[in-house]
Amino acid sequence: MNTNFLQTPIEYLKGVGPNRANLLKMELGIHTFQDLLNLFPNRYLDRTQYYKIAQLQQTNAEVQIIGKITHIKTVQQQRGKRLVATFVDETGTMELVWFRGHKWIKENLKINVPYVIFGKCNWFNGAFSMPHPEMELLEAHEKSIRSAMQPVYPSTEKLSNSGITNRVVNGLMQQLFLEAKNGFAESLSKPLLEQLKLLPKNEALFNIHFPKSQSLLARAQYRLKFEELFYIQLQLIRKNLLHKAKIKGYPFEKVGPLFNTFYNEHLPFELTDAQKRVIKEIRNDLGSNAQMNRLLQGDVGSGKTIVALMSMLIALDNGFQACLMAPTEILSVQHYNGLLELCNNLNTSIEILTGSTKTSKRKEIHEKLENGALDMLIGTHALLEDKVKFKNLGLAIIDEQHRFGVAQRSKLWHKNEYPPHVLVMTATPIPRTLAMSVYGDLDISVIDELPPGRKDIKTVHRFDANRLKVFRFVRDEISKGRQVYMVYPLIQESEALDYKDLMDGYESIVREFPLPKYQVSIVHGKMKPADKEIEMERFVKGQTQIMVATTVIEVGVDVPNASVMVIESAERFGLSQLHQLRGRVGRGAEQSYCILMTSHKLSADAKTRLETMVRTGDGFEIAEVDLRLRGPGDLMGTQQSGVLNLRIADIVKDSEILKIARSYAFQVLKGDPSLSLPENLPIKKTFVQLAKYKNIWNYIS
Ligand code: ADP
Ligand code: MG
Numbered sequence: 240m241n242t243n244f245l246q247t248p249i250e251y252l253k254g255v256g257p258n259r260a261n262l263l264k265m266e267l268g269i270h271t272f273q274d275l276l277n278l279f280p281n282r283y284l285d286r287t288q289y290y291k292i293a294q295l296q297q298t299n300a301e302v303q304i305i306g307k308i309t310h311i312k313t314v315q316q317q318r319g320k321r322l323v324a325t326f327v328d329e330t331g332t333m334e335l336v337w338f339r340g341h342k343w344i345k346e347n348l349k350i351n352v353p354y355v356i357f358g359k360c361n362w363f364n365g366a367f368s369m370p371h372p373e374m375e376l377l378e379a380h381e382k383s384i385r386s387a388m389q390p391v392y393p394s395t396e397k398l399s400n401s402g403i404t405n406r407v408v409n410g411l412m413q414q415l416f417l418e419a420k421n422g423f424a425e426s427l428s429k430p431l432l433e434q435l436k437l438l439p440k441n442e443a444l445f446n447i448h449f450p451k452s453q454s455l456l457a458r459a460q461y462r463l464k465f466e467e468l469f470y471i472q473l474q475l476i477r478k479n480l481l482h483k484a485k486i487k488g489y490p491f492e493k494v495g496p497l498f499n500t501f502y503n504e505h506l507p508f509e510l511t512d513a514q515k516r517v518i519k520e521i522r523n524d525l526g527s528n529a530q531m532n533r534l535l536q537g538d539v540g541s542g543k544t545i546v547a548l549m550s551m552l553i554a555l556d557n558g559f560q561a562c563l564m565a566p567t568e569i570l571s572v573q574h575y576n577g578l579l580e581l582c583n584n585l586n587t588s589i590e591i592l593t594g595s596t597k598t599s600k601r602k603e604i605h606e607k608l609e610n611g612a613l614d615m616l617i618g619t620h621a622l623l624e625d626k627v628k629f630k631n632l633g634l635a636i637i638d639e640q641h642r643f644g645v646a647q648r649s650k651l652w653h654k655n656e657y658p659p660h661v662l663v664m665t666a667t668p669i670p671r672t673l674a675m676s677v678y679g680d681l682d683i684s685v686i687d688e689l690p691p692g693r694k695d696i697k698t699v700h701r702f703d704a705n706r707l708k709v710f711r712f713v714r715d716e717i718s719k720g721r722q723v724y725m726v727y728p729l730i731q732e733s734e735a736l737d738y739k740d741l742m743d744g745y746e747s748i749v750r751e752f753p754l755p756k757y758q759v760s761i762v763h764g765k766m767k768p769a770d771k772e773i774e775m776e777r778f779v780k781g782q783t784q785i786m787v788a789t790t791v792i793e794v795g796v797d798v799p800n801a802s803v804m805v806i807e808s809a810e811r812f813g814l815s816q817l818h819q820l821r822g823r824v825g826r827g828a829e830q831s832y833c834i835l836m837t838s839h840k841l842s843a844d845a846k847t848r849l850e851t852m853v854r855t856g857d858g859f860e861i862a863e864v865d866l867r868l869r870g871p872g873d874l875m876g877t878q879q880s881g882v883l884n885l886r887i888a889d890i891v892k893d894s895e896i897l898k899i900a901r902s903y904a905f906q907v908l909k910g911d912p913s914l915s916l917p918e919n920l921p922i923k924k925t926f927v928q929l930a931k932y933k934n935i936w937n938y939i940s
Contacts, residue, residue, distance in 0.1 A: 428907070431903060472675070562617070563578075566638065605627065677871075724824070821852070
């Protein structure tokens with residue numbers, strides 16, 4: 240079939256007049272036959288077959304099973320109870336679960352009598368369970384009439400009110416398949432189909448709309464999810480490879496005296512395996528003559544600074560300059576001080592340039608940069624000013640990427656004959672699968688290991704009712720010489736209310752921790768910057784023991800003696816925020832604590848967030864949970880990213896398929912970069928088509 244068939248406007252399908260066409264366009268974005276074909280069902284009602292428990296698949300489809308209840312029990316949960324029945328057939332065991340209506344169910348369910356149950360199966364903790372099943376005694380069931388397995392399509396109120404019911408959509412789909420006569424072109428190569436045992440395109444499309452069985456449906460879903468993810472990865476990886484082939488960078492061939500001297504004589508500690516691996520990855524990039532474009536991820540405290548320095552030393556060894564840009568003045572100063580100390584015994588020059596650099600100093604830096612006397616420059620956006628001209632910038636390191644626009648980055652490298660190598664560092668852990676999709680065209684390095692000897696921050700969840708106990712604990716810690724943060728939420732929409740909470744909290748803390756024995760600092764967004772600084776200073780110097788603050792505590796505050804973090808109304812914070820806040824303690828040698836205070840009213844998500852914080856300190860694990868709770872769009876402000884407008888796959892649930900798709904996309908492009916082998920013809924065709932009709936896809940989503 241030629242592709243024109245699929246691009247036929249939807250009004251030409253039998254059964255679709257101008258009115259229906261309009262509704263389909265407005266409500267579901269269906270403009271063409273292709274769009275209709277790609278309207279995949281949300282779920283399926285399968286009353287054609289009876290499944291054995293051992294045959295169940297993770298398709299999310301609704302199934303019916305014949306079996307008996309052997310046992311019912313009530314399970315206490317944090318809030319309320321759940322009723323759990325053990326349900327068995329001759330092949331296995333599963334659970335039926337009810338969250339409501341326990342009394343009625345308990346009184347009416349019959350033990351050891353055959354039932355037909357119907358509903359959606361969840362795969363949870365290695366077993367299937369069915370919440371709130373429809374149930375019928377087998378005896379009664381055998382007398383009733385049932386309809387066939389039915390796809391349930393996405394719909395809107397307007398559609399169903401206008402008579403475009405699920406049955407109508409179903410009928411249109413049948414018409415489309417009738418006209419297409421199974422002539423949908425294969426879009427994957429033979430080797431891929433064979434290696435992965437994928438259903439051919441025709442069969443996959445047929446079974447996604449008209450499943451013949453649960454197992455064919457599962458295979459159809461797998462094939463289509465794979466295909467969707469495969470083409471996204473193919474695009475991203477191709478972009479990366481093209482970049483490498485086209486954009487030349489300076490090849491830093493040698494690892495010279497500076498790097499070696501530092502490595503052999505001045506390394507202040509043994510590098511972690513993760514640091515070694517990442518440095519190796521960067522060295523390989525710098526040694527090739529393609530421009531490096533690498534993202535370095537590592538949680539706070541994972542030791543990115545030394546990796547940055549050693550990368551810069553390679554540039555210096557090859558006769559080039561290097562720079563490091565940070566989003567704020569405070570962070571720039573911190574980097575500068577850290578690097579200065581590390582470079583103490585090295586024969587290099589390093590300067591800092593920010594908005595507050597004095598004019599005379601600024602002039603001096605400009606000159607030394609241009610004549611090559613200055614090796615390394617650290618600073619803020621000030622580095623991007625026109626007057627800043629490097630003699631030969633070979634490596635640019637950018638800290639915390641989302642705060643710098645891409646345009647600014649490109650400005651930096653336009654100062655040069657060739658673009659410098661670029662290393663972007665971020666302390667925001669991004670789940671691997673999300674990184675693959677959003678940054679799939681960058682190379683990614685991950686420091687997934689903290690330096691040895693870090694103590695875990697003991698984290699607990701306490702209800703407001705236990706506040707006095709918490710205060711007692713805080714008093715004990717203060718008497719040992721420790722300092723304490725107490726953080727209040729500040730959310731834009733309810734600023735006035737939050738401000739009142741903060742002030743009430745402050746007053747009660749001052750009452751509980753009275754002068755002169757205790758000194759309490761307070762910092763919040765409504766204070767003048769100068770006053771804020773004075774209060775911060777007092778806390779940093781240890782003159783106050785408690786810092787009451789909203790979340791606006793300055794980025795990068797580092798008070799090693801502060802070992803207790805109390806977070807008020809913790810249920811109102813997002814996971815990444817909680818993780819960042821907790822990172823403020825645990826910087827010294829002492830055991831540190833994080834106490835999450837909440838009321839008793841907690842949503843299910845809030846509970847999960849709190850449990851996650853208590854369970855783990857691993858930023859990546861926390862980011863994974865955050866992704867599951869909030870979805871990819873919310874998590875990264877990636878709503879606009881077309882990469883995440885998926886039709887059938889779900890980058891959270893289908894992360895395994897994503898990994899496989901990525902590795903196969905790599906393999907295909909490695910073996911045949913221009914997709915010109917005969918076996919890859921279907922891939923090439925699809926790839927070109929996707930690029931061609933991209934505007935249509937954009938329009939739809
Ligand atoms: P990041 O920038 O990733 O948040 P830093 O580079 O500031 O982390 O490192 C955090 C702290 O850990 C610093 O005090 C640093 O000296 C120390 N550090 C880094 N790597 C190691 C290591 N391999 N062994 C011991 N300490 C380390
Ligand atoms: Mg850092």
